[in-house]
Amino acid sequence: MIPPPPAGARLARALLVIARSAATRQSISSSPARHAPRLFSLLLSLALLPSPSSTAAIAAAPEPIKLGEFGPFTGKEGSAGQLSHRGVQMAIDEINARGGLLGRPVVVVHEDTQSKPGESATIAKKLVSREKVVAILSIGTSSECLEAAPIAQAAHIPLVASQATATEVTEKRDYIFRTCFIDPFQGAVLAKFSIANLNVRRVAVLTSVSSSYSVGLSKIFRARLTALGGQIVADQKYSEGDKDFRAQLTAIKAARPDLIAATGNYTEAALICKQARELGLTIPLLGGDSWEAPELVEIGGPAVEGTYYSTHFTPESRSPEVQAFVRKYAARFKGEHPDGTAPLAYDATMVVADAITRAGTTDGPKLRDALAATKNFPGITGLITIDAQRNASKSAEMITIKNGKPAYVETIAP
Numbered sequence: 001m002i003p004p005p006p007a008g009a010r011l012a013r014a015l016l017v018i019a020r021s022a023a024t025r026q027s028i029s030s031s032p033a034r035h036a037p038r039l040f041s042l043l044l045s046l047a048l049l050p051s052p053s054s055t056a057a058i059a060a061a062p063e064p065i066k067l068g069e070f071g072p073f074t075g076k077e078g079s080a081g082q083l084s085h086r087g088v089q090m091a092i093d094e095i096n097a098r099g100g101l102l103g104r105p106v107v108v109v110h111e112d113t114q115s116k117p118g119e120s121a122t123i124a125k126k127l128v129s130r131e132k133v134v135a136i137l138s139i140g141t142s143s144e145c146l147e148a149a150p151i152a153q154a155a156h157i158p159l160v161a162s163q164a165t166a167t168e169v170t171e172k173r174d175y176i177f178r179t180c181f182i183d184p185f186q187g188a189v190l191a192k193f194s195i196a197n198l199n200v201r202r203v204a205v206l207t208s209v210s211s212s213y214s215v216g217l218s219k220i221f222r223a224r225l226t227a228l229g230g231q232i233v234a235d236q237k238y239s240e241g242d243k244d245f246r247a248q249l250t251a252i253k254a255a256r257p258d259l260i261a262a263t264g265n266y267t268e269a270a271l272i273c274k275q276a277r278e279l280g281l282t283i284p285l286l287g288g289d290s291w292e293a294p295e296l297v298e299i300g301g302p303a304v305e306g307t308y309y310s311t312h313f314t315p316e317s318r319s320p321e322v323q324a325f326v327r328k329y330a331a332r333f334k335g336e337h338p339d340g341t342a343p344l345a346y347d348a349t350m351v352v353a354d355a356i357t358r359a360g361t362t363d364g365p366k367l368r369d370a371l372a373a374t375k376n377f378p379g380i381t382g383l384i385t386i387d388a389q390r391n392a393s394k395s396a397e398m399i400t401i402k403n404g405k406p407a408y409v410e411t412i413a414p
Contacts, residue, residue: 062104065362067092067352068127069108070148071139075115076241076267080293080341084139084162085110086333087345091353101356109133113144124148128155134362135160135352139345141265141290142166142213149176156364158355158371162348163289163312163341166212170390175364177371177390179348179379180312183213186288187220189310189396189412190261195228197398197410198284198308200258204234206248206272208264211240217263217288233257238268245272249279260285266293270300277303284308292339297404304401308409313340313381314397316408325380339406340381340397347379 069088072081088108095106109131113119120140127133128151136152138145138161145164152159153173161169161178165186170176194200203225208214222232234255236248249272252260262272262285269291276285284306291309300307315326315337325346329338354377355370356362377384382394398409 062100064105064107065101065356066131066133067106067108067349068124068131068133068136069110069139070113070120070123070127070136070144071110072115072141072144073110073112075113077115077141077265079295080266081112081115081140083293083339083341084345086329087162087338087342087347088137088139088349090328090332090342091346091349095350095353101353102360102362106353108137113140117143118147120144121147121151124151124159128152128157133157134356134364135367137162137345137348137352138164139341139348140164141211142169142216143211145169145176146212149173152176156368158352158364158368160348160352160371162344164213165289166216168212168216174372174390175368177351177386179351179381179384179392180289180344181394181396182391183216183288184220186310186396187217188224189398190217190286190288191221191224191228191230192412193308193310193398193410194225194259194261194286195230198259198286200284201230202233202256202258203230204236204252204255204257204260205232206236206238206245206252206260206262206264208240208268209237211264213288213290214263214265218261221261221263238264240264240268242268243271245275246279249276249281253279253281257283259283262287263290265290266296267299270296270298270304273300273303273307289340292341292399292406294339297401305404306401308398308400310396310412311340311399312394312397313338313343314399314406314408315339321378321380343380347377347381347384350379351377351384 071084072078092106092108100106111123127136136157136159138159142164145161146169149159153175159176163180164178165180165183167183170178205218207218234252234257236252238245262269269287273285286308289311292311296304326337351374355367359366359370372386374386384392387393395411395413397411399406400409
């Protein structure tokens with residue numbers, strides 16, 4: 001037996017018959033039947049209105065939990081931002097596939113800083129006041145995060161940075177967290193690797209003075225290197241966006257170092273490597289996690305062969321969690337393998353999700369407390385425990401460029 005149509009459908013059919021009948025009579029008389037077409041439209045509209053039960057179902061649909069995300073999706077750091085966003089989206093899709101959080105779907109409002117100073121503060125104000133997000137993911141540089149941090153702090157909205165490693169990011173603000181290691185650890189790792197693995201003693205430092213990250217990393221590196229018996233023989237500076245480093249490199253060459261530590265971002269680092277080789281400098285160069293992007297090799301070419309950098313993740317890890325992530329990433333992004341940016345952003349998103357679940361609410365202060373209580377969270381980039389300064393204690397991976405590709409060298413624990 002075929003079940004009868006729903007009441008709304010039966011009503012629509014009845015009204016449709018009446019309206020058509022009225023329209024037919026229009027050809028016989030020019031009396032009120034001339035209004036039949038309008039009557040037809042009105043009756044059909046009424047018939048198609050949702051029933052009280054369907055209206056109630058729509059009203060009962062859970063409101064999504066809204067997260068904010070900002071980073072450099074375009075501009076000179078756009079590649080790293082886009083790769084980080086992949087990690088955020090993978091996490092959100094997995095969360096929603098499992099039913100969301102607190103019985104509600106999760107959505108992300110993502111905003112592009114365009115790699116421009118000042119943009120992240122404007123974006124943070126928008127995310128807080130207009131979008132009403134419950135937490136913010138900062139997937140860009142330390143400088144960008146530092147611009148947005150005061151806005152999130154004042155609004156009591158937790159902000160979690162995926163790769164802002166500068167020490168001051170989490171200082172004096174109890175709503176600001178990070179899931180990456182910090183520059184004091186990274187600077188110590190680079191100094192230790194330089195002395196113990198590369199067996200160098202005379203080192204030149206090249207710092208981007210317009211980058212909080214670079215300034216902080218160079219400061220720690222200098223201190224740790226000299227404490228281990230090394231010597232800083234040259235200390236040169238530049239600004240983000242510079243393209244000609246020949247003057248600094250000529251001065252460095254005259255100091256006869258065994259190694260150059262260039263602590264800025266990958267765009268400038270690649271150009272520094274090229275120009276160093278053009279000037280006849282054949283010594284190793286190394287940097288921090290800001291070197292990690294495909295453009296390092298794309299821009300630097302053969303000049304970056306044999307260089308080193310520290311980072312948070314390697315797809316060569318034998319960890320089952322890492323290998324599962326690598327497979328999912330490759331399946332989604334046409335066989336590509338992730339560098340550290342996407343896993344870091346994935347972990348930051350999952351740490352926020354875990355905190356919302358444990359808090360049982362999206363209330364800012366309670367969510368902040370849950371984030372602060374994060375212990376041994378099983379991230380793709382390692383176990384994540386948030387310490388009293390809202391930083392993550394984690395290992396670092398040393399990478400070299402070999403045959404035009406990143407290759408794992410060593411894991412260095414805290």
